[in-house]
Amino acid sequence: MSEAVTTDLYEVTMALSYLREGMTGPATFSLFVRDLPPDRGFLVAAGLEPVLDHLASYRVEPEDVDAFASVLGRPAGDLAPLLGLAFTGEVRAVPEGRVVLPWEPLLEITAPLPQAQLVESYVLNLVNHQTTVASKCARCVLAADGHPVVDFSLRRTHGPQAGYQAARLGAMTGYAGTSNVAAARAEGLTAVGTMAHSYIEVFDSEEEAFHAFARSHPGPVTFLVDTYDTENGVATAARVLHSLGLGPGCAVRLDSGDLGALAVRARAVLDAAGLPEVRIVASGGLDEFAVDRLVRSGAPIDVYAVGTRVGVSADAPYLDSAYKLVEYDGRPVMKLSSAKATAPGRKQVFRGPGCADVIGLHDESPPPGSVPLLETVMQDGRRTSGPGRSDRPGRLEAARRRFLADLGELPPEARRIASPVAPRAVLSGALTELAVRVRHRIERELLTA
Known part of the structure; x- marks a missing residue:
């Protein structure tokens, strides 16, 4: 048929x-x-x-x-x-x-x-x-006020094709990248991604996990820092980045909790470690309303990763x-x-x-x-x-x-x-x-x- x-x-x-x-x-x-x-x-x-x-x-x-x-x-x-x-x-x-x-x-x-x-x-x-x-994606770009927005919606959209469409529509309205490999390949988009909490959990420590990830991906890396304790995770990420001589293009990702307050503390830890160029990526249930609140609060977040609520236009x-x-x-x-x-x-x-x-x-x-x-x-x-x-x-x-x-x-x-x-x-x-x-x-x- x-x-x-x-x-x-x-x-x-x-x-x-x-x-x-x-x-x-x-x-x-x-x-x-x-x-x-x-x-x-x-x-x-x-x-x-x-x-x-x-x-x-x-x-x-x-x-x-x-x-x-x-x-x-x-x-x-x-x-x-x-x-x-x-x-x-x-x-x-x-x-x-x-x-x-x-x-x-x-x-x-x-x-x-x-x-x-x-x-x-x-x-x-x-x-x-x-x-x-597309209209939901556009509002996220407006809310971010010049900060990059990336698409993490695939796992929560109503079917794989809807996930592909969400990635494409995000790019159409100004997103900087998508986690969706198929959409990135077909539409000429920038593929972005970090790691899951499960990756951290299979190693004996966060530090071991970060070192292992960096060995497999020698370019700029993004470390997920909130598996156990976010501030400790940021400090561990800073030590690993220093030991490997990494900095520019690298980032830490916050995925839960009070993202505004955690971003402030993460920025302080990174700056104190001499890593002012390491960016902070925020994710976890974000849409234009949450992004708008964070931007207006002055939270030192560099990149916003939006997924579930945007991919299905939840509201x-x-x-x-x-x-x-x-x-x-x-x-x-x-x-x-x-x-x-x-x-x-x-x-x-x-x-x-x-x-x-x-x-x-x-x-x-x-x-x-x-x-x-x-x-x-x-x-x-x-x-x-x-x-x-x-x-x-x-x-x-x-x-x-x-x-x-x-x-x-x-x-x-x-x-x-x-x-x-x-x-x-x-x-x-x-x-x-x-x-x-x-x-x-x-x-x-x-x-x-």
Whole structure:
């Protein structure tokens, strides 16, 4: 089976009905987030690259038809209209790394209706999860206020692929490295890591463990110092570093306890030992809130290693995202449900200075001083331009540059870690007028039904 079967059942039943009814006209679906989670002043668009990879290779194979038929309890022949269906449509999207706001389309897919419907669940999964984690990572970079941040999340993420994504998204938002070897190798990232407490425990003493580790790794080393008593561990690490003539590039790692107070004492021990260049790495349950408190306290921590709470975006693990039909066969459509109404028509987001955004129609001219965010990234089921799979580091670096540029444009209140205030996009006059016309049309049709 292919990844085409990774979908919700109702996508299959709807697509089959569309095909049997001959409803294969072009449909545009818009993917957006209605409201930000608590303590979020912005989102970072992510997940587009794997979405494009998925759509470019999308095809319903015979084994997929058998799987659909099996779960529906029907003969495979009933599902035959789906056989061979591939994605041949267009994708317009906000490039990865860009800051986005509520109600702004992250992407719009225009394709024959059955195709656009079948890919919904997979596309939503990729964009929802990765935008969630990228936004959490971005806030850690903000909280660190210039100190390096590294990713230690693999062992706690919801599956190995989620761990890979967390490493990639951290790098996209400015992390200095990751412990994830596969992600580091594939994405051209800096691999980082130290040792576990179990390593210390198998030796007769910390000093023996540190010497053994340094013999296997003659370059700069990082010693984990809190297995038994943190201050003694720092003093032992200092003796070993001195005896080996090591210093620049080396570090000690604090992984538990009052990290701020322990960092102060560790710094004093290292400085007294003549090792001012040895850095202090902090880890252990950190996220942007903890990092922000430590930075504001003046703790002498040089590097922050974040893992569990960031890799799963513990405080806000999902987004109020939606994938809604906005146009079918040239006819703008909208949903009128209370609290879940949508705006009709294909759209564009126009970004002004300070992230003063306007959501308009796709063919509108940009307001003065603004630029469009959504770009055409796929046509006829193929990427339109840019590097392919073979240049993952190049794609990632471009996304990082976009993120840093947009971050600089955000108002200070949106960048706050505690109680941020997100900018709100406004609708253009043309989009507002279209929404009124479509609403009136629907209401007339309801009255005459």
